[in-house]
Amino acid sequence: MAATVLATTEGLGVGIGCLPAITRNVATTAMEVAALARLGPGRVTIALSHGVPAWMDQIGAHVTNRLIALEETTSTLRALLAGEKVTMAGEHVTLNEFELGFPPIEVPPILLGTTGPRGLKIAGRSSDGIVLAEVSTPEAVRWARNEMMSEGDAGTTVVFAMASINEDRGSALAEVRPRIQRLVDFEIFPRLIEIAGLNANDGRELTDSVLGSLAAAGSPDDCAATVAGWINAQVDRIVLVAGADDPKATYARFASEVLPRFR
Numbered sequence: 001m002a003a004t005v006l007a008t009t010e011g012l013g014v015g016i017g018c019l020p021a022i023t024r025n026v027a028t029t030a031m032e033v034a035a036l037a038r039l040g041p042g043r044v045t046i047a048l049s050h051g052v053p054a055w056m057d058q059i060g061a062h063v064t065n066r067l068i069a070l071e072e073t074t075s076t077l078r079a080l081l082a083g084e085k086v087t088m089a090g091e092h093v094t095l096n097e098f099e100l101g102f103p104p105i106e107v108p109p110i111l112l113g114t115t116g117p118r119g120l121k122i123a124g125r126s127s128d129g130i131v132l133a134e135v136s137t138p139e140a141v142r143w144a145r146n147e148m149m150s151e152g153d154a155g156t157t158v159v160f161a162m163a164s165i166n167e168d169r170g171s172a173l174a175e176v177r178p179r180i181q182r183l184v185d186f187e188i189f190p191r192l193i194e195i196a197g198l199n200a201n202d203g204r205e206l207t208d209s210v211l212g213s214l215a216a217a218g219s220p221d222d223c224a225a226t227v228a229g230w231i232n233a234q235v236d237r238i239v240l241v242a243g244a245d246d247p248k249a250t251y252a253r254f255a256s257e258v259l260p261r262f263r
Contacts, residue, residue: 006040014040015158015239017047017131018113021073022056022063026093029073030080030100037081037104047131047158048074049113052188063092071122074110078126081107111156115189117147124148129156133189134180134241136161137213138233140195145234156236161226162215162243165253169218173208176215176243181206215243220257227262 002014014036019029037044050066063069069092076093079086085099109128114120123130130144136159145154162179166172184193184206196210216223216238230238242250 002036002044003039006036006043011043013043013045015045015047015237017045017111017158018049019046020051020056020061021048021070022051022066022092023059023061024073026073026076026080027095027098030077033077033108034081034100034102034104037106037108038102041104041106044108045111045156046077046108047111047113048077048127049131050119052186065091067118067122068092070112070114070119071126074112074122074126078107078110081110109156111158115144115192117191120144120147121151124150124152124154126152127155129154129158129236131158132160133183133192134160134162135183135189135192135196135198135214136230137192137196138229140192141230141233141235143191143195154234157234158237158239159230159235160239160241161230162217163223163240163250163254164215164217164242164244165220165223165250165257166217166244167219169212169222170208172217172219172222172244173211173215175245176217177206177211179243180211180215216240216254216258217243220253223254223258224261227258231262 002016005014033046050070072090072093076086080100083103085097086095087097088095111129111131112123112127113131114123148154162176164172164175184198196214216226244250
């Protein structure tokens, strides 16, 4: 999909995320990413993750330590894309004088999709930034960036966010509520959920107040206020995920009624 978009557009940025580090050989990944980066110089961003544990179990992808695998893969991928010859005998990555025959002219940034303290510290010292899930309030963004900066640089911050635009804010929130509830029930973003105020002992109720802090839902004014909160928390890019039943209409209204306020 990324190659198709890069081949049929001239200026659109393309992000891929997140690629589970433990399911891919880093040498093959480097070749694939380099090809995309040569196809669209300066337009490609890659995100790696350690993978959703339940999904990794489902496909038989097991490692001794998924965080070590993530850091080894990240640092090695960055070195290979920079044109370096790499020899490494790690717990997950093993290479012997491997280098790319056709490294990219412009090295794409490598972000990490991770939300726990240990993963964020790895991101701070090994990556170009982070990708946060659709349960991220501005307070969660600030916390994540601080965790990264304790080990290095916060870099680029990307937030995925559900959107639903409707003059009736209650109706818009009602559309995104079950979609976000599924992410909460998945229990793979415990710290982000805790920061949002969704504690297990109160049933993790998705009140309108909580939803309004982590989803661009409501009127254009409501959506703009939520986006402004993320921007104030130093989010660099917001990836909208339609939380409504008519995705095209959601994106069209956001583009015409919300986005111009931030240009």
